[in-house]
Amino acid sequence: MPRSTRRSGSSGTSTPPSSLSSPPSKPLFPTISLRSSSPSSSSNKELSSSYQGSTPTLTARSSLLNVLTRPHHSAPTTSISMENSTNNSSSDEDTNYSDQSTISSYASSIISGTHMIDKTNLTSEDIAKVYENYLEKPFVNTKSTIKHSEFGHCNNPNWRWTSQWNPDEPIHPAEEPRPPYFTLLTTYISYILLIVIGHMRDFFGKRFRPAEYAHLMPQNGYAALNSDFDSFYTRRLKQRLEDCFARPVTGVAGRTIVCYDRASTDENKTFNLTGTTTRALNVSSYNYLGFASSTGGCADAVEACIKKYGVSGAGPRHDASTLDLHVQTENLVARFLGQESAMVVSMGYATNSTTIPALVGKGCLVISDEFNHASIRFGVRLSGASLRSFKHNDVDDLERILRDVISQGQPRTHRPWKKILLIVEGLYSMEGSLVNLPVLIELKKRYKFYLYVDEAHSVGAMGPNGRGVCDYFGVDPREVDILMGTFTKSFGAAGGYIAGSKQIMDRLRLRSHATAYAESVSPPVLTQIIASMGSIMGVAPPLAAPADIIDDRSDTMSIASRPTAYGPAPTYILPPWMKLPLNLLNGTEGRERLRRLAFNSRYLSSGLRKLGFIVYGHRDSPIIPLLIYNPGKMPWFSQLMLDRLGPDRTPVVVVVVAYPATPLITSRVRFCLSASHTKNDIDLILRACDEVGGLLGMKYGKQTMSVEEVISNAEELVAASF
Template sequence: MPFNSPLPSPMAISKPAQSSSIFKKRSSNSVGSLPASAASYLSALSQADASARKRSSGASATSTPALSLSSSITSSSEDTVLHEADYLDDPHLASNKDGLLLPSRPPTSEQVFTTVHTEFGHCAEEKYRTTSQHKLGTPLAPHVTQDPPYYILLSTYISYLILIVLGHVRDFVGKRLSPASYKHLMPRDSGWRPQLYMPHLRPSPSGYAPLNSDFDSFYTRRLKTRMDECFSQPVTGVAGRTILLLDRMSPDFNHTQLLTGGKTRALNISSYNYLGFAQGRGGCADMVEESIKRYGISSLASRLEGGSTDLHTISEALVAKFVGMEDALISSMGFATNSTIIPALVGKGCLVISDEFNHASIRFGTRISGAHVRMFKHNDMESLESLLKEVISQGQPKTHRPWKKILVIVEGLYSMEGTLVNLPVVVELKKKYKFYLYVDEAHSIGALGPHGRGVADYFAIDPKSIDILMGTFTKSFGAAGGYIAGSKTIIDRLRVHGHTGPYAEAMTPPVLTQVVASMASIMGIKFPTEAPSSRLTSATHMIEEEYHHPGPIPASALPSWINLPPALASGSEGSSRLRRLAFNSRYLHNGLIKLGFITYGHPSSPIVPLLLFNPGKMNMFHRLMKDRQTPIIVVVVAYPATPLVTSRVRFCVSAAHTKEDVDTVLKACDEIGDVLDLKHGLPKKERWSIEEIMSKAVQLGTSA
C-alpha cells in the first residue's frame, strides 16, 4: 500500500479497491451468506460502533450501517491467501467456540485494526503494555533454580531406568527372535566374495558396518520414539497467533505417523514470533511481494561471486545502525552464522571461554576452530572471573605461553533457560581482564529493550563496548538468516575469511525485504522536510544523513520502492508490539509462579520454561493442551537439549497474543498442573487462584 494512501474507513460498506497481485486470492463470502454466528458477530460490531459514535457525537444508532468484516478488522491490503471470512463457511470453525477466529471484544470505529485476528490478536487496551527495561543502578537478580520434592526426582530417574532396561531387553530378545527387524543395525555382507576368485584369502566375517549402530540409535529408538507425538507436528498456514495443525495418527506406536486429512486451529504458543511479524498480509508482506516482482526469488550465487545485490548492502547498513555498530555482515542461516564465523575469529593458540549453556551452533563453531575451550557455570560471574584469573596466569597448556587472544562467548537470552546474561558485570570484567566479547543475540534482538535493540538496549549499555554482536532474523523479524556486527575492520575480514561469504548462497531478496521492512517498522522512518527530487537506491550513492543510535532510520537509507503504511513507517506500531510483548512475557511468567509451578528464566524473557521433570508427563501435557476446547500447541523439550531430569515445556510468547490468550494458557496450565502433579513451586497457602491472577493481570504484567 502506498505510504500516503489513507486507511479504509471502518464504516465502509464496500471493500477497498484491490491491487494487482501475483498471488492467488481466495474468494470472500458476502455478509448475507455468512452463518448465523458470523452475522451475530457483525451485528455486535455494528452495535458497539453505534454506541461509541452516539457517545462521542450524539448520532442516532439506527443510522449506523453494518460494518464490513474486511474493513474493520483486517488489513487494507487484499494481497493475501488468508481472510477471516474464508473460515466462516466451515461448520467446524464458524461457531468460534474456541475463541480463536474472532476477537472476544468487537472493535469500535475508533479501533481500526490492520491485522487478521488469527495472525495478530486485536488488543486496544493500553494498560496491557509495559516497557522492557532494566532499572538503572540495580544489579541483575541472580537466577535461582528451584528443586522439586525428592519423590519427583526419584520417580523421574526410575522412569528413565525402566525405559532403558526394557529397551535393552527388547533389543536382546528381538535380535534373536526377529533378526530381520534389526537388519539395518547389524553388519551386512557386501555381496562380493573374493574367496571365490582368490581361495588363499581368509573369509571375512562381515561386510559393511552399519551406518547407525544399535548403541548410537538406542535413545532415538527406545526413548524418543515413545514421545514422537510431541515432536515434529506438521502444520500449515501462517505461524502467527494461531496455527493450523495437520491431524495425524500412528498405527504402530509412533514408528510412522499418518495424516488423517483433518485440520485443527490451535493457539500458537510455540513459534519464534516474538513481535508478530510472521504475517501473511500487511505492510511488510506487501513489500515482500513487491520485491519478488523486482528481484525474483533467489540471487543464485554466493556473496563473493554474483549474488550480492543492493538489497544485501542496504540490509547490512540497516542492521549496523539498528544494533549500534559500524558495520554488519548477514548470513542466510542462523546456525551457520555462529558455526562459520567463530572459526574465522579464533584458531590454534587462542582460548574461547564459553557459558556452559551456550547454543549448539556456538559449540560446533568453537570445536572446528581449533581453539582451546574452557567453560564456566551458567551466568555465574564469580565462576567466570575465577576462570579468567586461572587461564591468564597459567597461559597455554604445556608451554605456558600467553594466549594469542581470549574470546568470551555468551548469549543475550538463553533459549532453553530464559535467563538474561549479566551484561553489566561481563562488560566490567572485559575492561579489567582485556578479553574480546562475543554476544549471541539470537533470541534477545528485537525482543528486549525499550527500542528492541537487544540486551545492550535493555541494560542501557553502549553496544560498542561489545566486540562482536551476533543475532538472527528468525525470532523477532519474521524472516530467516543471521548477522554479525562489529567494527568495520573485523567485518571486512570476516567477509573473506568467514565461510558464509565464499561458499554459502546469498540470502534471498524476499527474506531481505522482510528484514528491512520489519526492522524499519521498529526503528521508524525519518522523512526529510523537503522531499528530494529523486531517492537513490544504490548503496554507493546512498544519501547520508546524520543518524543517532537509537533513532529512526533516514528514508534515504531504504529502497525507494519500500512504502510502509503510516503506523509502521512512524514506528508507533513497532513500539506498541515491543510493549505488548513485554507485558505478555511478564504476565505469563509471574502468573505461572503464582499458580505454584517451577519456572526458569527472567520475567522479561519471551521464553518461559515450565518444568515437567518426568518423561511420561511430557506426552500427557502436550496431549491435554492440544485436546482442550481451545487447542493450544506447545513445545516440550527433553534430553539431550536439557539435563536428563529437567524436561520442560517451553512457552514462546508473542506480541501477537492478547491478554485473553495468556489467560487461556494460564487456565489450561492450572487445570493440567493439578492433574499431572506439576505444582512444586510455591506452597499451597501462598498460591493464587486463577481468578485472582486474571483480575491482577496489570500488576503481574508490569512488575519485573
C-alpha cells in the same frame, strides 16, 4: 532513555501521556486493590470512547482506575488513535470493543463478548460456544487487514509494558527453584527403568526379531549406519514422545497455527495423516514480534520485491551475487543495532558456524557458556581454538576460569593466549535466562577478552527499543565486540547477522566461509528484514537523500550521541521502491508490538509462578520454560494442551523439551510468547496450564493465587517486582 524516569513512581501518574518516545513510568505496586469489586465493569469501553473524542462519561471509580493504570504505558491516547486509524477504517467499530476490563472472572470475561447468555449461570457448553471461533474471530470488532488468527487484536492500552532492566530485580534468582525430592526420585527411577527396559528390549529384539533391528546391525559387509549406542536414546525415549515433535503444520506460524492431525499404529515409527486439521493457539514458534504474517505492510513489500527481484539470491556473495538489497539490509542492521557495520548470512545456524572460525584459530581460547547453542559449539570446533566452558551464567566461575587461563597461558607451552573470546547468548532459548551483561562488560575491562553475544532470541524481543540485551541493560552496544543474531525469530524472516566495528566486519567478509561459499540471502527474505526492522525503528520523515545511497557502509554514530542513538532510521535506508504503510513507517506499530510482547511475557511468567509451577528464567523473557521433570508427563502435557478438557476447548500447541537439549532431569515445556497474543490468549494459557498442570501434578512449588485471581490481577502482577 534514563532509567530513573521509569521508576519515578506515582509522581508520574497524574501527568497526561505525552509522546511516544517519552519513557514510560509505572506506579509503585500495588497501592490499592481494585479487584474485589463487581465483575465486568467496562472501564475500558469508557476509556476507548474518550479517545474517540466523544464526551467521556467517567465515573469516579473508573477515572481512578484510569489514573492508576495508565502510567504503565507511555501514551495510550496517541498509540491507540494511531492503531485505530490504521487498523480500522472507521473508529466506531471499536464501540463494541470488549477486550475486557482487567476486572474479570472466567465467566464475565466471556460474557461481555456476547450478549445473549445469562450472566449468572454459565455452563461449560455456554463457554464452549463463546470460544467456538475464538482463534479466528476477535472479540474486538475490527476491519484490520491483518488476520486475527495471525496477529491478535488487542486494543487495551493497559496491557502494555516496557522491557527494561530494573536494577532492583536480580538478573538471576539467588537460588534456583528446586523440585520436591519425591519428584527427583521418581524422575531418576523413570530414566533408570527406561534404560533397563530399553536394553532388554534391544537384547531380545536383536535375537528374536532381527528384521526390525537390521539397520543397527552389520549386513552384507556394511557396518550399521546407526550405532545402536548412539541411537538408543532416540529409539527408546524420543520415539515415545514422537507425536510431540515435528507435527506437520500449514499456513503462517503466527498467533495460531494449523496442525495436521495424525495417528500412529506402529508405536510412533510412522504417522498417518487423518486428513483433518486443528487450529490451535501457538505458543511454540519464535514469532516474538508477530511479524510472521501473510498479510499487512511487510507482506506487501515482500510481494513487490518478488515481482522486482525474483526469489533467489543465487550464488555466494563474493561471486557477483551481492545485490544492492544486501548492502542496504546490512546498513540497516548496523544502524538498528548501533554498530558500525554488519553482515548478513542466509542461515542463522551458519552465521555462528561460519563466523567463529574466521575470528579465532589455533592458539586462541574460546570461553563459552555451558548452555550455548549447538551452532556455537560447531563453529568453535571448526575453528581449532581451545575451548573452556563455564557454569551457566555464573560470573564467579567465569572470573575464576579467566584468572586461571590468563595466568596459565596455553597448555604445556605456557605461552599467553593470542586472543580470548567469550561467547555468550543474550537470552538462552531453553532457560529463558538473560546474560549478566553489565558484569561481563566490567570483567571485559579487567581481563581484556573479546565479547561475542549471540542475540538469536533477544534481538527484537528485549529492550525498550527492541535492540536486544544491550538496549535492555542500557549498555552501549559498541562495548560488545561482536553482536550476532538471527532474523528468524523476531523479524519473521530467515538467516542471521553479525555486527561489529568496520574493521572486524571487513575481516569477516574476507574470511567467513559464508561469503565465499554459501548462497546469499534471498531478496524476499531481505525485504522482510528491512520492512520489519524498519518498522521497529521507525523511519524519519523524508529528508534529502545523500548522493550515493549504497556507499553508506561506514555509518558512524558518534559516541556522544548515544544512547539516544536508537532513533528513527533515515528514509534513504529503505529501498526507493518499498512502500510501507504509515503505522509501520512511523514506528508506532513496532513500538506497540514491543510493548505487547513485554506485557505478555511478564504476565505469563509471573502468573505461572503464582500458580505454583516451577518456572525458570527472567520474568521479562518471552521464553518461559515450565518444568515438568518426569519424562512420562511430557507427552501427556503436550496432548492434553491440544485436546483440552477445560470448558473453552481451545487447543494450545506447546513444545516439550527433554534431554539432550536440557539436563537429564529437568524436562520442560517451553512457551514462546509473541506480541501477536492478546491478554485473553495469555489468560487462556494460564487456565489451560492450571487445568492440565493440576491434573498431572506439576505444581511443584507453592501456589499462592488461584487462576482467576491471577487473571484479574494481571496488571499488578506485571508491575510487581518479586
